[in-house]
Amino acid sequence: MYHCNISMPGSGRRQLRRIGAAVLSVVLAGAAAMPAAAQGTDAITSAKLGAVYAFSGPVAIYSTTIKNGLDMAVSELNAKGDLKIDLVLEDDRSTKDDAINVYQKFIQRDNALLIFGPLIGGQVFAAGPLAQKAKVPVMLTSVATPGVTGIGDYVFRTSVESATIIPATVKAAKEQLKTARVAQIYTNDDQFSVGEFKAYDGALKAAGIQIAGVETVRTGDVDFSAQLTKIKALNPDTLVISSQGQEAVGIMTQARKLGLDKVRFIGGNAFNAAGVVKEAGAAMEGALSATPWFLSMEHPKNVEFVKKYREKYKSDPDWLAVQTYDAVHIVKQALLAAKITKGDSVAVARTKLRDSLAAIKSYDGVLGKIDFDDKRDPRVAGAVVKVEGGKHVIVK
């Protein structure tokens, strides 16, 4: 188990200074013969939050930018000096079991006021109910699976649900690629991929596009030749891929090698990852997907964020970094508005934070204008992107 505390450098010295200040204030209070302020009503000066993501394992490909988003938001917000976020970071090795273990640690041992993560839907459905039962707010920043906030009223997210933007991809495919006959392939042991598959299924049928066949793969598969050969025989003009990035790369590259060279690919969230585009290379040229956020979106908050991110990490952010960055800002805003005091028990503080989060109905962030619906799910305008010359460009 990897464990790292994100704390500001020089926190030891700050602690000393804090002790000094405390001593001084007691002396002053004594000198003025005034009653010391009641401890219970002071606003808290720091809040312990937990974050659990897949820093190793099959879906670890997504977590680098998430960690960057967390780091960046926390260090910026802590520099303000009002309320310090004390973030405890844990790895769940891409497994449900470890997500549950870490949740229990955050809830019972660390007394975290809120938990960020985990990364994928399957993990949330496994671990989320624990937090709901213990009344600990959860902020998801990556899970695009439908229905996760249905776990309960303590579950929030800034991650945009696939289903809400997938119809945009189908519309663009129909107009731009003249898609009329598709085959679908999806990972059937992964909740997120199954959710996307179903969303595509509905959107394709609604758009009157013929679905010639459906094939499945499993997480961790490397050989897709049998399924792709079968799909080749169906002669579709477009292949709809609903899987995580690792399998999506394999499917696209092997499809080209097996002679499916004219077929267009459309996909879900996995297609939006820069790593997937890089690894799939020429095979992915022309692929379409919808994204809640895109690098070259022009609203000022995004322009500023992209600039700062590039300076700090010498690479481009992705939608996960943005959703995570916005989430930390929203949580900070809620923490300040919650008026949690030092006298509050952890349970009271958690409930106050939940109510305060639920009161935020819209937020102007790097994602653009985010509206939270009555199920605490975010709605954004988003964009459909296409891979052109190994890079994503916005489809007009």
Place this chain on the structure above:
Amino acid sequence: MLSQQIINALSQGAFYALFAAGLTLIFGVLDILNMAHGAVFMWGAMLSWYLMSTLGVSFGFALLITIVFCGLMGLLLEHAAFRPLRGRSSGHLPPIVSSLALSIVLVHVAEKIFGTRVVRYPDDAVPFTKYVDVGGAQVSMLHVVLMIVALVLMGALWYMVARTRLGRSIRALQENPKVARLMGVDVDRTIAWMFVIASVLAGIAGVFLGVAYNSASPYMGHWVDLKGFAVIILGGMGSIPGALLGGLLIAFAEIGTVVFLSSDYRDAAVFVVLVGMLVLKPSGLLGSSREVRA
């Protein structure tokens, strides 16, 4: 399209067979399930990737280094996980646990050195990447090479066991370890060689699977272990031609399921075939039924 599927199954089967050959060698002679076989296989893939991508070593040279490295790893495996337990009359469980423990260590070391992501081989470093059109089927030269390599290596393994001095020692060991020792067979040395050979085969399978599907990760050994065990049970434990036959049969069962049934049941098919075999012929296709020794 059926011809394409047959080719898909053949290359998949060749790979299963190559992986299972080492497993069946160890199991057939020593009655030991080597749970670390998949970890060595993974090291073969990851090390060759590291050599080719980070250090810019050519494919052939990377393969050579990987072979030597995996051979040494087999030696380590035998010394660390199996030799200390030999001579203890504690049954089958301790070696399974100790090799499982070692495989976990090997996976963690790989995580630390290579990272945890799925890695892709550099395009220009892999040979035989061309695909040829054979009557409408796309045949990867790399898969053809894999099939040839698998056949040649398994032939060589069979020859080694059947015809060489080391092979005679191995067969003597299989008959009766005590008598073999009395007859002057250096048991420790023979077993060490078997682990070296088995690990080299696993390493080669790792390199070829890695480049053939252009994908490797520290976790790739897990599912292969499971398939490998299915192959040797199906083919007959300890039988080298059985491993080849079992590998092909499982690959054809998998791909047949995708073609004629649904890809939903691909993995289930393997185990349906396995259970069917256990009911019909528990010793496997080419396995001889083991008599219980007094």
